Amino acid sequence: MIGDLGATDATELAGLVAKGDVTPGELLDAALAAVEARNPAINAVVLLNEPAARRAIAEGLPHGPFRGVPFLIKDLGIEARDFPSHNGSRLLANTTYPGDSAIFTRIKASGVVTFGRTTSPEGGIGAATESAVYGGPTRNPWNLDHTSGGSSGGAGAAVAAGIVAFAHGSDGGGSVRIPAASCGLFGFKPTRARLPDGPYAGEGWAGMAIDGFLTRSVRDTATMLDACEGADLGAPYWAPPLAKGHAQAISRPPRRLRVALCDTSLTGDPIDPQVRDAVHAAARLLESLGHHVEPGRPSADVPMMMRAWTDIVAVGTALGIRSALKGRPLTGDLVEGVGRGALAHAETLHPTRYLQAVGEIHAFGRQMAGYFDTGPDILLSATLAEPPARIGRFSHATEDYVAYRTGPEGIFAYSPFCAVFNASGQPAASLPLAMSAQGLPIGIHLAAPFGADEELIALCAEIERAAPWASRRAPMADP
Template sequence: MQFHEYTRFDALGLADLVRRGEVSPAELLSVAMARADATHGQLNAIIRRYDDRARQRVQQCFTPEQPFGGVPFVIKDLFQEWEGAPSSWGNAAHARAISPITSDVVRRWTDAGLVIFGATNTPEFGAKNMTEPRDFGPTRNPWNTKHTPGGSSGGSAAAIAAGIVPVAGASDGGGSIRIPAACNGLFGLKMGRGRVSIGPMAAEGLFGAAVQGVLSRSVRDTAAMMDILQGPEAHAPFWMPRPDQAYLQAIERPPRTMRIGYSTESPTGTPVDKQAIAATEDAVRLLTALGHHVEPVKLPFDGKQLAADFLLTWFCAQAFLVDELCRQEGLKLSDFEPDTQVMAAMGRTVSGPELCGCLERWHLHTMDLTRFHAQFDLWLSPTISAPPLPVGALTTPPALHMVNKVLSGLGLFGAIRKSSFFQEIILKNLGWTPYTQLANVTGRPAMSVPLYWTPDGLPLGVQFVGPVNSEARLLQLAAQLEHARPWFDKRPNL
């Protein structure tokens, strides 16, 4: 099989070719590896290869019951552990440890017949919306290598957009599936809380805000992936009941007519690029033409308070993670990026009552969104407030690193964190991605759909947020949009 033939199919299509004996898993793996080799210098999407394990894997028999039998696949190098292999989480020092376990999602992927041959780049601990870890270097966008593919699943998104694989492992703790989907012309669905296990190494990620999932070129690939990933695990603290019908079957039916409220206003009050507004208004016209009722609405939540509450819990999680790796693996603070050290230092200034109060406000944000969904089926917004940023656009200047080091030495982070100056800084840092945290804090499903490209040829997705248990509804709408405005054959000139 040649590369141009390989990219004509999504993952389910490739698996069907294997099932019918028209191509072998070894052939597919060879094409995927060759494409990964050819694009690595331009993109830096895959930072670790498992070629030997993959070659052994394709010699095994795949059964007709495996929906993705023989299809090449890459996992995200963050909390997607594979027994016997290292996992860096974007940090080279942590990569010295070999995982003694396999994550639930990785086990389900291999059970479904996928052939894992690499792990994709991610920012350190997934803590940024651009994929530029100090230890592994930046990943670049296949549509324009001067720009970012987003984060934190940026490596996976770049690998798909470049044609290395049709679908890849991803996760989303604050937009990390939807942001890269928007930047790379891909479909990205964040499942609701409790749908997919993040175990067995943890009960929940970021108090339930972080979920496992995939990025893909086709809606049906994501639907089939959700069918294999969702469902209970004995060690999970809770789970959502299975849907009445498989997601892959559900998307065969068109969605019912929906009432959709939309807004382009930034929840944090930061500027919104005219292209992000144009992308949303274009989606409104398409939805209206398809028979849906779409109307402008006020923001259904307090965006600035939600951003502050999201970041406070994120800082606490970073502090816990840094301290645990130092305790368990003997890492030193210098092993972590300066920005990670600052976030962890901020987290250590948060008291127990303050954190509990913050988590209680998460419930208030959920109630705000619940009231909105009592009137509207979905909330529509830009996924990101501007087209993909240039690589390095959000890098912290060295001079500010020195200031942070001095502040840390003086123990002033507690006072700084509560200052208006710091509040303005964090709102500015979320300025490019102010829309996505809502679904994580509330635990609701949300998706980014690739309906728009800028005049410069950069993808710019739009986001839909649904109520609890609305994954099937979102997938049905995505399939309808995919049929009305196909994107599968849009490919970067790489």
């Protein structure tokens, strides 16, 4: 198994390949054996294509930073010629592509050996991964009764279970950071447009969605971000250029920073006491490192942002469903309840509402930029308001899409921190710094000003060195 090789992350595995201690084929054998042994319990890895992986090895892998390391891509929004996709939906099952997306082209150039996809919820609009097309929910390797998160829940579960050292994900409202928090991993959402979206998509959810990675270490994320960084030709958004790159940034600690501590939701609502205590412990750790921490939270209009996000995603979901139906009737055997509800909600909106909602998102981004410009360098909070939810709590069976998102028991109440930074476009990260009394991971969330990716990831690396988490693994991930 991969764990038997003594490697803690993808960087170390690539080093073993470079030294000749192990071959890419042997690592692929180990990953496939881990899928066979562990995936039945968690239902995270789907659509395997071992022949494509073997062919890539035989033809000669690129000499990138992760040459020979097994890799999985999310079954949503990353087009790849050799990897058909269900996109989390029975309506889109077995979709094929004539070529590779820009992000997958760059991922391949890093030298990884991609051999399959990981599960996602239909439409990518949930904080849990329980899509009907995969025949059952994706479960958390730490406790099978709980969710691994969403929408990159399969990626989070596969990494936490030790099937792969890292995996691709994407984040339109926390979809990398929520699984990272749920599965005890590191998840980083870059500044808007830091990574390419094209050519199959012009933008994701009015620019709020971006790709990312679920990793065990900060250095794996930093190196893969550098391998994939930069907009593709004709991209509608632009990120400020990096000074030295993420990998160089983590080579030394950042300057001493002003940190705002938020131990409630961003609207002042209380969060789970265990989670609140974990936030305070993280604040003490930052203070011990010489950073200045004091209470604070932005006054930006979060409820406005939530309504706008909900409407934008509903319209995007409706467009995708209508396009894929190709004139067929909308039935429950093709589209799950939340998707049908999103389409129904979109059809209640005035034709001008989409542009109004985009304008509100942009206004919100300016509010958040103003907060960081005159206030802290970093905002510290929890990633989720409580430990990982039980399977079924965020099932897609309901057709009340608005309540699913914004109701008192909905996604925003459970995850009140993440989508804020998709709307603002600012970089944000979830760090696996705590565990609940029940043995479930608790993520700590850090966010920074627009474009300050290098400073944020340098801080994450400093925290990782001060409070290492690599040895904390889900039981099933042990060799």
